[in-house]
Amino acid sequence: MRQFSNLITVVITSVVSILMLFCGTASPASGRGQRVVLQLKWLHQFQFAGYYAALEKGYYQEAGLDVKIVEGGPNIDVTKEVEMGHADYGVGTSGLLIDRSAGKDFVVLGVVFQHSPAVLLSTRKSGIRSISDIAGKRLMDTPGSQDIDAMLKKAGIDYSRLHRVTHKGNPADLINDKADMMVAYSTNEPFVFEQKGEPYVTFSPRALGIDFYGDNFFTTSNKVDKQPEQVSAFREATIRGWYYALSNKTEIVELILEKYSRKKSKDALMFEAVQSEALIQADLVDLGYQSQVRWQHIAKVYAELGMMPHSTYISGIVYDPRRKADVRKLWITISVFCVISLALGFSAFVFLRLNRRLRSQISEHRHVQGILTRNDIVKSHVARISIKLQKCITFEELSYKFLSLIAPLIGVEKGTVYIFDKETEKLTPYGGYGYMGVDLMTFSLGDGLVGQCAKGRIPIVLSSPEESALRINLAMADIAPRTVILLPIIQHGRLLGVIELASVNLIDEERQSMLNELMPVVAINLEILLRNLHTQYLLEETSKQSKELLSHRDQLKATELWYRSIIESAPDGMLVVDEQGTIILANHQLDDMFGYNRGDLAGQKIEVLVPPDIAVKHVSLREHFIRSNDPGTFVPFSRELRGFRRDGSEFPVEVGFAKLPALAGQGCSVCAAVRDITQRKHHENALAKERKHLQHILDTAPVGIVISEEGVAQYANPRATELVCAKAGVPVIDFYVRSSDRLIVLELLGQHGVVRDFDVQMFGPNGVIRDIELTLLPIEDNGRSGILAWIIDVTGRKRVEEIERFNRLATGREERIIELKKKILPIELAPAK
Numbered sequence: 001m002r003q004f005s006n007l008i009t010v011v012i013t014s015v016v017s018i019l020m021l022f023c024g025t026a027s028p029a030s031g032r033g034q035r036v037v038l039q040l041k042w043l044h045q046f047q048f049a050g051y052y053a054a055l056e057k058g059y060y061q062e063a064g065l066d067v068k069i070v071e072g073g074p075n076i077d078v079t080k081e082v083e084m085g086h087a088d089y090g091v092g093t094s095g096l097l098i099d100r101s102a103g104k105d106f107v108v109l110g111v112v113f114q115h116s117p118a119v120l121l122s123t124r125k126s127g128i129r130s131i132s133d134i135a136g137k138r139l140m141d142t143p144g145s146q147d148i149d150a151m152l153k154k155a156g157i158d159y160s161r162l163h164r165v166t167h168k169g170n171p172a173d174l175i176n177d178k179a180d181m182m183v184a185y186s187t188n189e190p191f192v193f194e195q196k197g198e199p200y201v202t203f204s205p206r207a208l209g210i211d212f213y214g215d216n217f218f219t220t221s222n223k224v225d226k227q228p229e230q231v232s233a234f235r236e237a238t239i240r241g242w243y244y245a246l247s248n249k250t251e252i253v254e255l256i257l258e259k260y261s262r263k264k265s266k267d268a269l270m271f272e273a274v275q276s277e278a279l280i281q282a283d284l285v286d287l288g289y290q291s292q293v294r295w296q297h298i299a300k301v302y303a304e305l306g307m308m309p310h311s312t313y314i315s316g317i318v319y320d321p322r323r324k325a326d327v328r329k330l331w332i333t334i335s336v337f338c339v340i341s342l343a344l345g346f347s348a349f350v351f352l353r354l355n356r357r358l359r360s361q362i363s364e365h366r367h368v369q370g371i372l373t374r375n376d377i378v379k380s381h382v383a384r385i386s387i388k389l390q391k392c393i394t395f396e397e398l399s400y401k402f403l404s405l406i407a408p409l410i411g412v413e414k415g416t417v418y419i420f421d422k423e424t425e426k427l428t429p430y431g432g433y434g435y436m437g438v439d440l441m442t443f444s445l446g447d448g449l450v451g452q453c454a455k456g457r458i459p460i461v462l463s464s465p466e467e468s469a470l471r472i473n474l475a476m477a478d479i480a481p482r483t484v485i486l487l488p489i490i491q492h493g494r495l496l497g498v499i500e501l502a503s504v505n506l507i508d509e510e511r512q513s514m515l516n517e518l519m520p521v522v523a524i525n526l527e528i529l530l531r532n533l534h535t536q537y538l539l540e541e542t543s544k545q546s547k548e549l550l551s552h553r554d555q556l557k558a559t560e561l562w563y564r565s566i567i568e569s570a571p572d573g574m575l576v577v578d579e580q581g582t583i584i585l586a587n588h589q590l591d592d593m594f595g596y597n598r599g600d601l602a603g604q605k606i607e608v609l610v611p612p613d614i615a616v617k618h619v620s621l622r623e624h625f626i627r628s629n630d631p632g633t634f635v636p637f638s639r640e641l642r643g644f645r646r647d648g649s650e651f652p653v654e655v656g657f658a659k660l661p662a663l664a665g666q667g668c669s670v671c672a673a674v675r676d677i678t679q680r681k682h683h684e685n686a687l688a689k690e691r692k693h694l695q696h697i698l699d700t701a702p703v704g705i706v707i708s709e710e711g712v713a714q715y716a717n718p719r720a721t722e723l724v725c726a727k728a729g730v731p732v733i734d735f736y737v738r739s740s741d742r743l744i745v746l747e748l749l750g751q752h753g754v755v756r757d758f759d760v761q762m763f764g765p766n767g768v769i770r771d772i773e774l775t776l777l778p779i780e781d782n783g784r785s786g787i788l789a790w791i792i793d794v795t796g797r798k799r800v801e802e803i804e805r806f807n808r809l810a811t812g813r814e815e816r817i818i819e820l821k822k823k824i825l826p827i828e829l830a831p832a833k
Contacts (some may be wrong), residue, residue, distance in 0.1 A: 011767050019191060020359050024560040024680065030234045033060075033063075033064040033066045034087065035066045035068070036066070036067055036230070037086070038069050038088070038091075039070050039087035039089040039635070040069065040078075041090070041091045041092065041215070042072045042073065042142075043071060043072065043265075044260040045188065045256065045264055045272060046252065046254060046272040047187070047276065048245075049242070049245035049246075049249075049252045050112065050238060050241040050242030050244075050245045051067075051069055051091075051241070053244045054237045054240060054241025054242075054243040054244075055067055057244055059240045059244075060237045062654050063233035063234065063263070064230075066713070072091070073169065074166065074167035079096070082218070083104055083220070089109075089217055089234060090149060090219070091215055091216070091218070092106070092217075093116070093145075093212070093213070094143075094146065095146030096317065097314060098307055098308050100317055105220060105222070106221070106317070107316065107319050108218045109218055109219055109231065109235045109238075109316060110238065110288030111213045111214075111216045112216060112217070112288070113213065113214020113215045113279045114214070114289075115211060115212075115213075115215075115279045116211075116212045116214040117187045117214055117276070117279050118147050118205065119148075119183075119184055119204045119205075120134070120183060121171075121182055121184040121199065122137075122174065122180060122181035122182075122200065122201050122202075123193075123198055123200050124199035124462070126181065127175075128180065128181060129449055129452055130201055130449075130452045130453065131157065132456045134181065134203075136163070137163070137212065138164075138180045139163065139165065139180070140164075140167040140174075140179045140181070140182035140183065141162075141167055141207045146191055146212075146302070147212045151203065151205040151210050153306070154235075168688075171189040171192040172192070172196075175193075175196065184202075187271075187272045187275035187279065188268075190202070191267075191271040191272070192268070195268075195772060201461070206513075210301060212298050212301075221316065228322075231319075238288075239287050239288045242280075243285045249270065249277075253266055254266075257269070267629065271335055290318055292315075296496055347800050354603065373643075381409060382521055383690050385518060386687065389522070389525040390525060390528075395431070396430050396431045397523065398430075398529060399416075400433065402417065402522055403415040406501075406515070407434075409511075410507060410514065411505055411507060412434075412501055412502060413481070413504060414502040414505055414548060414639075415434065415500060416433070416440055416500045417430055418443065418498045418500070420489075420495050420497045420498070424441070424507045425445050426444060426712070427442065427450055427497065435501075437661075448671065449486055452486075454488060454495060454497075457488045458488065459485070459486065459488065460484075461483070461484075461486075461507075461512070462483065462485075463506060465480065482503065482504055483506050484500070484501070484502050485500075485501045485512070485515070486498060486501075487519055490519075491523040491524060491526070496527060496530070501515075531571045534570075534571055535571060536656075538659050541566070568587050569672065571589070572675045573590030573593045573676075574587050574589070574672065574673050574674070575674070576669050577669075577670050578668075578669050579626055579668055579669070581606045581607065582603060582605060583601045583603065583606055584602065591664065593643070593674065593676050594609055595645045609644055610643075611642050611643075617778075625670065635656060652681050654674075655674050655675075657670055658670070658672075681780065698717050699717055701719060703719060703790050704716070704717065704719045704720030704722075704726065704792070705717045705791070706789045707779070708786055709787075712729065713726055713728055713731075716728060717801070722768065723764060724762045725765055726791075728811075734763075735763060736762055737760075737761040737763060741760040741761070745776055749787070753778065755774065757775060758773070758776075759771065759774075759794070760772050762791075771793070771797075772791055772792065772794065774792075775790040775792075777789075
């Protein structure tokens with residue numbers, strides 16, 4: 001399809017070229033094609049590999065173009081070169097939106113990098129540990145760094161006030177202390193620091209949610225209108241060049257070294273090639289693909305940060321191959337050829353339009369499909385971890401559970417969760433992962449990296465930190481980590497804590513993205529835990545104080561005020577009712593929850609908050625609680641109930657009770673805490689649906705699956721029951737024909753951590769012995785250790801192998817008998833002497 005489309009483009013270009021010969025507008029008779037200039041944004045390197053490939057492989061020449069590629073640099077402003085007409089095409093960034101809002105009519109022909117590799121890079125010795133440390137530092141900057149500008153603005157730093165140092169494209173200038181930080185690409189400069197062993201820190205806009213397009217190739221709207229064939233031909237040839245470059249990285253690297261630049265080594269260029277491919281994502285979307293919706297999102301971010309007007313309309317920045325050309329003058333000049341050119345042009349146009357529309361839809365589908373696939377994987381992990389965290393009832397349990405679950409997913413060896421206490425403004429460690437006999441420190445705001453992360457509320461990522469900063473104890477060595485990540489836990493603008501992670505490997509952006517997806521899960525579960533503990537504390541304190549007040553009735557007024565202060569400060573809805581069920585007090589959280597104005601509930605029966613179908617039954621339950629319990633009795637949050645709002649709608653709630661002593665002749669009262677669990681129910685229903693889906697996968701699996709704990713089967717899918725009569729509650733040893741096999745596989749499992757394709761014999765239905773291929777893995781569920789077993793029946797295969805072995809033995813025996821007969825026959829036939 002692509003080749004045919006290119007053929008049509010060549011045909012159309014050829015016809016137009018012939019027609020231009022008649023009207024005197026053709027290019028010189030050199031035969032080299034239309035002369036165009038492409039302005040790069042930076043020095044020659046693999047960042048521009050597709051353009052080199054398109055030129056050297058003749059793709060531009062086939063498109064009728066004589067392309068000159070001009071090297072860029074720190075003093076080159078690509079947009080000005082294209083605007084002034086010094087270059088026909090340029091390599092730009094998402095900052096073209098800002099130029100377009102200023103009246104510069106640029107058009108993006110295609111996007112190469114789906115994610116911008118732009119980062120801010122600094123050495124560890126500069127003292128920069130967080131974005132807030134950047135203020136007042138020296139910056140090596142380049143034109144077109146709008147995504148870095150956006151990141152700093154979002155962090156509250158005035159990009160324009162930073163002290164500028166000339167950017168010569170040499171990362172060694174940071175090592176030699178000529179500057180404190182530099183605008184860099186994650187595909188290039190980190191290689192230099194890795195090779196020199198220099199610890200460095202990077203700040204990526206993507207870590208702050210600023211995900212812009214990277215390099216694109218663009219031109220002016222005037223060129224698109226005046227020379228549409230040339231623009232289309234240039235675009236198609238460029239995309240062909242990029243496909244070739246990514247499929248032949250080693251060849252293009254050698255081409256760059258031979259014809260363009262030897263400033264970078266072959267290893268550095270190969271590092272750049274691999275890193276660039278991950279950001280280009282040609283395996284997920286077509287090269288050159290761009291979305292109007294994403295451009296609108298980028299414009300929104302720029303507008304919110306004050307970098308362009310909110311009202312700017314960006315329609316037209318995305319190149320439309322279907323854009324019609326101005327052919328009026330050509331029509332007047334070449335009317336003799338109008339019928340032929342119109343027929344050929346119309347046919348090609350219709351086919352090309354349909355072809356490109358189909359390719360665009362396929363590209364969009366592949367892009368969306370890739371995103372959905374990655375999102376499904378991330379959501380699966382998030383759902384599983386969320387289920388585990390919901391069951392945690394202490395900070396220590398939540399911290400350890402979260403760290404132990406993400407360690408194998410993200411690839412970290414150490415981790416700590418720090419909980420922030422608002423009253424003391426301290427960050428206290430709860431549950432260290434990977435620490436052995438080490439007392440973890442408590443930090444204040446701004447103290448160390450943990451305190452800096454909490455104070456700035458911004459993630460911190462350190463690559464190759466100093467040797468003395470942290471150590472990771474592995475089985476055979478004690479080494480320094482290559483990556484340290486600190487993430488603030490934020491919920492509704494409130495700082496809850498900080499997570500610190502360390503790894504001996506570099507953590508890629510995909511795993512960092514998974515961490516970003518998991519942070520809201522940690523935040524909401526930590527907030528729920530904090531609220532539960534706080535509410536439980538308040539109810540227990542209420543119960544405790546009520547017992548003490550029995551002997552201090554003369555302090556009734558002070559007690560009533562104390563009750564009111566507790567109720568008003570509680571995070572959940574709280575109310576107090578008397579023996580007759582009349583509401584005495586209700587805090588504003590309860591009013592809001594049930595849709596009442598402030599003070600409207602006082603004096604009403606509590607049954608107004610209960611659905612009508614259970615209101616009568618609720619009266620008897622309330623009276624029974626008051627009669628049957630002594631003052632001070634505390635009942636924690638009970639089973640799920642239903643609340644009844646003022647507008648008649650119902651919603652799920654949890655309720656806790658504490659019986660209070662009699663006040664001023666009113667008899668005993670009851671203090672109740674009410675919690676709206678609507679969101680939690682939605683979340684639980686979604687998780688239940690996911691669990692049902694996973695159960696269906698296990699139940700329909702074509703291999704037997706058995707989960708056991710302490711030698712007893714806890715779960716067996718239908719295939720396992722069919723093969724070896726496995727059922728929950730049956731000792732695993734009963735499945736084996738030889739009990740010694742069980743001991744052998746357990747010993748191998750302890751030595752290697754996994755047993756794969758181990759041949760054993762097990763009993764099937766009616767005592768039939770089956771040959772089984774067994775695979776074992778250790779697992780952990782709800783804090784209990786167990787074993788997951790895959791059971792595959794290989795009885796048929798074993799029988800075939802035995803028959804083949806028997807046939808080989810029989811054939812060999814028959815051949816030996818024939819040989820023996822040949823030796824004996826001459827002896828028998830010999831005459832007797």
